[in-house]
Amino acid sequence: MVRVRFAPSPTGYLHIGSARTALFNWLYARKLGGRFLLRIEDTDQQRSTEASTRSILEGLEWLGLDYDGEIVFQSANSPDHRAAALRLVEEGKAYRDFTPKEERSDANVKREIVERARRDASEGQDHRSNPYRDLPLEESNNRAAAGEPFAVRLKVAHEGRSHFEDAVYGAQERSYAEIEDLVLLRSDGHPLYNLSVVVDDVNMQITHVIRGQDHLTNTHKQALIYAALGARLPQFAHLPLILAPNKAKLSKRKHGEVVSLTTYRDRGFVPAAFRNFLALLGWSTGDEQEIMSLEELTRRFSLEAIVRANAVFNFSESDPRQWTDPKALWMNAEYIRTLPFAELLPMVRSELVAQRLWKQEYETTEREWFERTINLVRQRFHTLRDFSQQGRAYFADDFSMDEAAVQKNLRREPRLKELLPALATKLETVEPFTAETSEATLRAFVEETGVKSGLLINASRTALTGQAVGPSMFEVFEAVGRERSVKRLRDAVALI
RNA sequence: GGCGCAUUGGUGCAGCGGUCAGCACGCAGCCCUCUCAAGGCUGAGACACGAGUUCGAUUCUCGUAUGCGCUACCA
Numbered sequence: 273m274v275r276v277r278f279a280p281s282p283t284g285y286l287h288i289g290s291a292r293t294a295l296f297n298w299l300y301a302r303k304l305g306g307r308f309l310l311r312i313e314d315t316d317q318q319r320s321t322e323a324s325t326r327s328i329l330e331g332l333e334w335l336g337l338d339y340d341g342e343i344v345f346q347s348a349n350s351p352d353h354r355a356a357a358l359r360l361v362e363e364g365k366a367y368r369d370f371t372p373k374e375e376r377s378d379a380n381v382k383r384e385i386v387e388r389a390r391r392d393a394s395e396g397q398d399h400r401s402n403p404y405r406d407l408p409l410e411e412s413n414n415r416a417a418a419g420e421p422f423a424v425r426l427k428v429a430h431e432g433r434s435h436f437e438d439a440v441y442g443a444q445e446r447s448y449a450e451i452e453d454l455v456l457l458r459s460d461g462h463p464l465y466n467l468s469v470v471v472d473d474v475n476m477q478i479t480h481v482i483r484g485q486d487h488l489t490n491t492h493k494q495a496l497i498y499a500a501l502g503a504r505l506p507q508f509a510h511l512p513l514i515l516a517p518n519k520a521k522l523s524k525r526k527h528g529e530v531v532s533l534t535t536y537r538d539r540g541f542v543p544a545a546f547r548n549f550l551a552l553l554g555w556s557t558g559d560e561q562e563i564m565s566l567e568e569l570t571r572r573f574s575l576e577a578i579v580r581a582n583a584v585f586n587f588s589e590s591d592p593r594q595w596t597d598p599k600a601l602w603m604n605a606e607y608i609r610t611l612p613f614a615e616l617l618p619m620v621r622s623e624l625v626a627q628r629l630w631k632q633e634y635e636t637t638e639r640e641w642f643e644r645t646i647n648l649v650r651q652r653f654h655t656l657r658d659f660s661q662q663g664r665a666y667f668a669d670d671f672s673m674d675e676a677a678v679q680k681n682l683r684r685e686p687r688l689k690e691l692l693p694a695l696a697t698k699l700e701t702v703e704p705f706t707a708e709t710s711e712a713t714l715r716a717f718v719e720e721t722g723v724k725s726g727l728l729i730n731a732s733r734t735a736l737t738g739q740a741v742g743p744s745m746f747e748v749f750e751a752v753g754r755e756r757s758v759k760r761l762r763d764a765v766a767l768i
Numbered sequence: 769g770g771c772g773c774a775u776u777g778g779u780g781c782a783g784c785g786g787u788c789a790g791c792a793c794g795c796a797g798c799c800c801u802c803u804c805a806a807g808g809c810u811g812a813g814a815c816a817c818g819a820g821u822u823c824g825a826u827u828c829u830c831g832u833a834u835g836c837g838c839u840a841c842c843a
Binding site for chain 1: 769770771772773774775778779780781782783790791792793794801802803804805806835836837838839840841842843
């Protein structure tokens with residue numbers, strides 16, 4: 273049976289790249305009737321937080337990705353990891369390195385790595401030159417027993433090549449000569465990442481490791497650990513990375529909240545829309561279909577169709593209208609306008625509740641009106657927030673007047689001072705008060721007064737909604753209702 | 769520095785030896801129209817470069833360039 277896992281570090285918010293990794297793992301598991309497990313890699317005590325773990329769980333839930341079994345907290349397994357390392361020492365597959373720990377400042381690691389590599393190369397230093405590599409086990413045991421600190425390193429063979437088949441990137445090969453005797457256990461006894469992942473993946477019986485491409489080359493090291501442990505290698509599938517517009521790594525420090533999944537929830541994304549968008553970053557069906565439900569994504573998903581090139585997440589810090597990828601925004605609007613009302617309702621409700629615009633009647637006596645109104649306004653909304661922002665005038669009387677709209681549609685024509693109240697009076701007696709009858713009334717009024725219909729229509733729009741744009745005005749009359757329409761037409765005079 | 773991976777319009781993807789190089793988002797124009805959307809139509813816009821292989825390369829091979837990743841007693 274297929275068993276996959278999503279293994280985030282709980283350091284900060286859930287990154288959209290991680291979210292996509294989770295999605296792909298989930299899709300793969302669900303497609304094959306397998307298990308989708310969750311492992312929190314909280315071994316970095318300094319940086320891991322409970323709040324972060326919570327936000328990861330919330331994020332998964334928001335995306336609709338449920339996990340199987342209990343959450344595994346990696347820190348709980350470190351005794352296992354340590355035992356595994358020591359067992360490898362006993363078996364001669366790893367050795368204790370008594371070299372004192374080299375201190376390196378975090379800030380310069382990258383540079384130090386490059387410098388050391390250059391130095392080693394020029395000195396012809398090979399990766400098997402550690403003086404403790406061939407220390408007899410007995411002496412090693414004695415020194416350890418005497419309390420001398422040591423790190424544990426894997427013994428990598430002198431000759432040969434490491435191979436594995438990646439489901440996305442194909443056959444991968446690397447010479448052992450390029451791989452150092454990697455540290456499994458730090459001198460303070462803490463297991464290192466590569467060891468921990470492998471031991472946990474073995475224990476969790478993971479069959480497919482689907483993760484970011486940044487792990488591709490390190491997979492050879494992990495393959496060595498699998499071999500030393502005598503465990504079967506899982507199938508690997510590495511995913512292309514999601515990059516910022518300047519093709520750099522997407523990071524919170526540099527790019528801010530666009531990379532955080534919670535941002536999308538908070539800014540009014542429909543989960544299905546964002547999920548759909550994420551699925552299309554680095555994967556496609558091969559045909560022209562882009563809008564897909566979770567069921568459809570599951571049915572059509574395959575590792576073979578994953579793209580190898582990194583994807584650029586296209587947004588613009590300077591343009592608020594493109595605060596995130598325009599296609600994601602488009603897709604969200606697409607979902608908002610096409611989702612069955614019943615599916616949209618809970619999301620609209622919570623938005624209105626949050627903004628104190630919700631009335632219980634919307635689900636009882638005013639249900640019909642509410643549904644018609646939502647269906648009317650959602651046609652031009654992009655996020656769920658719009659229901660309480662641009663849509664406020666439909667649900668409350670204390671909406672704001674857009675100054676530009678007032679200028680353009682009301683103030684430019686002084687005659688509106690008389691026209692609007694007169695129109696209000698006409699509308700007051702119309703029965704029933706619908707889009708059709710309000711239109712007939714307004715058209716008749718136009719005939720009578722000889723003004724242009726557009727003048728009254730646009731003025732009415734601003735009077736009733738505070739805006740210059742919106743749905744067909746006669747539908748707006750009906751949605752706002754007679755009483756409020758009449759009042760707003762009369763109140764608008766004060767603004768002219 | 770070494771190793772690895774990648775390279776189709778601004779972005780996301782199709783293409784898998786012969787296509788007018790396709791779709792979506794975005795952009796521009798037109799239609800529709802009471803505004804703005806939606807919708808319809810039209811348009812601008814790409815195979816990184818150089819060698820090979822081949823009757824023929826976007827597609828296969830090699831090289832170059834560029835980008836990204838890894839390289840640590842970080843994860």
